[in-house]
Amino acid sequence: MQYKNLGRSGLKVSQLSYGAWVSFGNQLDVKEAKSLLQCCRDNGVNFFDNAEVYANGRAEEIMGQAIRELGWKRSDVVVSTKIFWGGPGPNDKGLSRKHIIEGTKASLKRLDMEYVDVIYCHRPDSSTPIEETVRAMNYVIDHGWAFYWGTSEWSAQQITEAWGVAERLDLIGPVVEQPEYNLLSRHKVESEYLPLYTNYGLGLTTWSPLASGVLTGKYKKGNIPADSRFALDNYKARLNLLYSSLAVLNLAGRSLVDDVLKKVDGLTPIAQELGVPLSQLAIAWCAANPHVSSVITGATKESQIVENMKAVDVIPLLTPAVMEKIEAVVQSKPKRPDSFR
C-alpha cells in the first residue's frame, strides 16, 4: 500500500481507504465492523471515513467503539467525518457556524475521540455565506477538533470562493474535496476541478469506486443478490434517487440503465484478459488518477476487502493500451430513443 499526501497538505493517507456509508449501522454492527476494520489495517489502510448522517450517527458510534476495542493507537490512523445533515431541526443541518460547531462536537462524542483528522462539509449550503463556513471550519481547527478541512460535492466555483475568503482573511482553506469518482461518473474530477489541483493543491478522496457494487458485475438485469446493498429496503428508494442512472434496480428497461449494464459487460472481458476481477480493475482505475489522494472503498465482507485491496497491484497493469480499451467501453454513448432521432 502506498501513502500519498492529501493534496498539498503533509497528511499521508493510504491510496485505498475504507468508509462506513450504508454498511455500518445498517448491515454491520460493532463485532463485524471490528473484523472489517482490522482486515483493512492488515492490508495497509490507514484512512477511515465517516459522516454524522451515516445511519443517523450510529456509524460513528460503531467505528469509534470498534477502534477503541481494537486498541489501535490513535496517531496510527486518519479518521474523517462529514457535517451537513445532523437531524430534523432547521439548525441541525447545513453549514452555519452553529451547526458546524454543534455537529462537530456531537460527532466527536459519538466517535469518542478528541479529534478527527479531516472534517468535510458534506455538501454545499447555498443558504449560508461561504465566509461563515470558512470561519467556522477554522474555529473547529483552532480548537483542535480537526486538523484539516475539506468539502464534498462542491462545485469548482464554490471551492474557489472558499479559497478566496481564506486567502483574504489569512485563514486555512479546504485542502481536499470528496467527490464521486468511478468509471461511470467522472466529470468533476477530470474536468471541472482541473484548475484547483494547481491553484490550491487540492487533494481528492473519492467515493463509490464500484458505483455501490455495480462495477463488480454482480448486478444483472432483474437480478439483485439478496445479500447486496441494492436488496436493502431502506436504501432502494434512496439509491434510486441518488443514482438515477442506476434506477435499474426496479426500473429495468430504461435505456440509461441498459447502458450502465452494457458498460459493465464491456469492461468484464478487459478485466478477464488481465486476469483480475472487475472490482480490482475499477478501483485501480480510480487510484491511477494522479489527482486522487485516496480511493474510499466500501465493503460488507472481509472477502471483499481482501479482493479490493489487491487493486493496488493492478495499477501497474493499466497500460495506455488497456486504458484505451476501457475508454472505448465507458465513453460509448447510449442509443437515443427513436423519438429523439
Ligand SMILES: NC(=O)c1ccc[n+]([C@@H]2O[C@H](COP(=O)([O-])OP(=O)(O)OC[C@H]3O[C@@H](n4cnc5c(N)ncnc54)[C@H](OP(=O)(O)O)[C@@H]3O)[C@@H](O)[C@H]2O)c1
Ligand atoms: N461524500 C459523499 O457524499 C459520499 C457518498 C457516498 C460514499 N462516500 C464514502 O465513500 C465510501 C465508499 O462508498 P461506497 O460504499 O458506495 O463504495 P463502493 O465501492 O462503490 O461500494 C461498496 C459496496 O459494494 C459492495 N462491494 C464492495 N466490494 C465488493 C466486491 N469485491 N464484490 C462484491 N461486492 C462488493 C459492498 O456492498 P454489498 O456487499 O452490500 O453489496 C460494498 O459495501 C463510503 O463508505 C463513504 O465513506 C461518500
